[in-house]
Amino acid sequence: MNEPGSHADRMARAALTWLAEPGNRAVWTLVQQAGAPAALDRLLAGDVPDRWLRSAISARSAAGDAREVAAEAMRLAEEAGARLVVPADAEWPARVDTLAALEIDSGMRVNRDTRPPLCFWVRGDLPLGPTLERSVAIVGARASTGYGTHVTNELAYGLAERGWTVVSGGAYGIDAAAHRATLAANGATVSVLACGVDRPYPVTNSEMFAQIAERGLLISEWPPGAEPLRHRFLIRNRVIAAATAGTVVVEAAARSGATQTMSRVLALNRPGMVVPGPVTSAMSVGCHELLRKYPTARLVTSVADVLEEVGLIGEYLEPEPRGREHARDRLDEQSALILEALPRRGTVTPEDLAAAARLELRTVLRRLSLLEAAGLVLRTETGIMLTPRGGQPPGNRHSNG
């Protein structure tokens, strides 16, 4: 009844994202320890060590009953054709769970509360996890220039043509250009919202959001009906960073939100990419700031440059040798565990592999498909085996796609 994925688990997670803002460290930890239903009980009973969180929850509770709100959100979701996706679901995008390890050195709450999502509200038919598996985020200024829009079109269209999902935030300017170019290329696009998926913001992009719901995905951590409060965009940005194989910033004003997104991308060891522009353009000042501030941010000028960073191999392995340690860092942890657990010779069953790698069978099967596509493992009739490339030490695996 209270198992992960059960009705109680779902309702509790739905209630929790209304009760406290997503990403809250104390809430997430409690859910990990006690499960969502018990966590909800304890939070509603005021059994919270964090005083700030306790008073926030009591203020929220004064406005309504969390369980009733969750039920109402479920009803609104059904009306909007949306579903709730929780970690126990097959379509859960596993990559966002890497937020569990994200630590950003800063006194600000928004940099402390960067834990993984408890659930996603999803509008659209595509399966969430597989759609995000080969995805790139393209984000940037709302007040974009013709140059920025042009470059965004080129990148989004090119990535979509090559089968990549383009993720963005649905805002005016660069975000909308990225979504629209992907739609134009008949590609998959995912809009990560900071409000309910039943009322995507900004409303003037409604026609675009309708198309995305039709052919892509509108997703949000906030329940239907939730408003796009200002601070929610900053909370949302960690999902854009964590759900994708890499993030491209196209245009950004000085000291803009792009800096915050980029700090998360790089802290997650994902490729953080920046498009330069004329030094005379105010809308490129933020991009140049990023490239000057973060030595690991990569300047990109084309679809080819982006693919070099996040390409099929690059998704798990560093494409260019920038030092062996770095290559290991960027290797997806679960894939690395699986590769290491595989015998140098002969085959192994997925079950034995899961045991050896200390991972869940489902996780192993999911990763194996991708490792196979990357040419690192082979499925034979007797089981899984390493290919010659898969058997190389990590530092040598970046050779060619």
Add this chain to the structure above:
Amino acid sequence: MNEPGSHADRMARAALTWLAEPGNRAVWTLVQQAGAPAALDRLLAGDVPDRWLRSAISARSAAGDAREVAAEAMRLAEEAGARLVVPADAEWPARVDTLAALEIDSGMRVNRDTRPPLCFWVRGDLPLGPTLERSVAIVGARASTGYGTHVTNELAYGLAERGWTVVSGGAYGIDAAAHRATLAANGATVSVLACGVDRPYPVTNSEMFAQIAERGLLISEWPPGAEPLRHRFLIRNRVIAAATAGTVVVEAAARSGATQTMSRVLALNRPGMVVPGPVTSAMSVGCHELLRKYPTARLVTSVADVLEEVGLIGEYLEPEPRGREHARDRLDEQSALILEALPRRGTVTPEDLAAAARLELRTVLRRLSLLEAAGLVLRTETGIMLTPRGGQPPGNRHSNG
């Protein structure tokens, strides 16, 4: 008679730069070992281990007598109002001697033959060394765009206003824009030519070259009358890299000469700076290539960015902490030796300091002026002493100008 700086030394150096292309490793080594006059004798006698050099010299000798050519070059120089500057002269730009340690990993001769100049032919009244002490090179595409010209104007004018010498190669496009903007700001500009200073190339920039000769410096390693042969520009580039405190590339086509200059700048541990541009511009492709290829190349957008890299302190000390080892790397070697040789307390005479640092007195005196200007040492009546900042370990010295 044969001492460094003597008439024989000068004439031999003049002859040597006609006999073999400047930068030749074997020639330079021979001059260091035997002195220029003896080196010339041995080369003319065919006493050369390098077969390639031997045949080049014999081909050259067939075209004329090296000593007669040198005498004629001297005459042409006098006619053109030019002088010969050799390492023994007070105005020798010491920074170019760091080329002695330059090693670039490549099979190409032009990357092997990067030894220091044997001499400079100089047109203009300014003293060569002091003029280059606070200098920045601005180089780039001949086929520059309006954007590149605009940015070059801003940078060169701004640097000149702040008392920096702007060095370039005298070519069309970015080079000419850099020289002209510096002249417009009444600044000092140095054009490093790949031909004789009596016939600067390209001729369509003659009016500009005349102004530079009047108010700045035209310099060349090749004797008067020498033609601007294609390969000489690549040989010349090492001087632009080595003579300046840093180099800015403004616009560059794909795989252009700017890449070669930048490789020398970075191999010399000098700030290598690159101005980004629209990714849609062919003239910025080379700039973006540089920024992607060289992790130590710095993106710059303004005079302030350039000064951050090469500013009065930055000229010898790393302005921003990018790791302590790196800061030590960029510290000018002679200055570092002098700082380390200074007592923690009390004063020392320049003579004792020279002995302790194992440097020539002249070198010590030259560096002390700059260390004093940088606020790292103080000259008192009893001798030289460290300032509180000069006494800090290198990694902590980058605080403020």
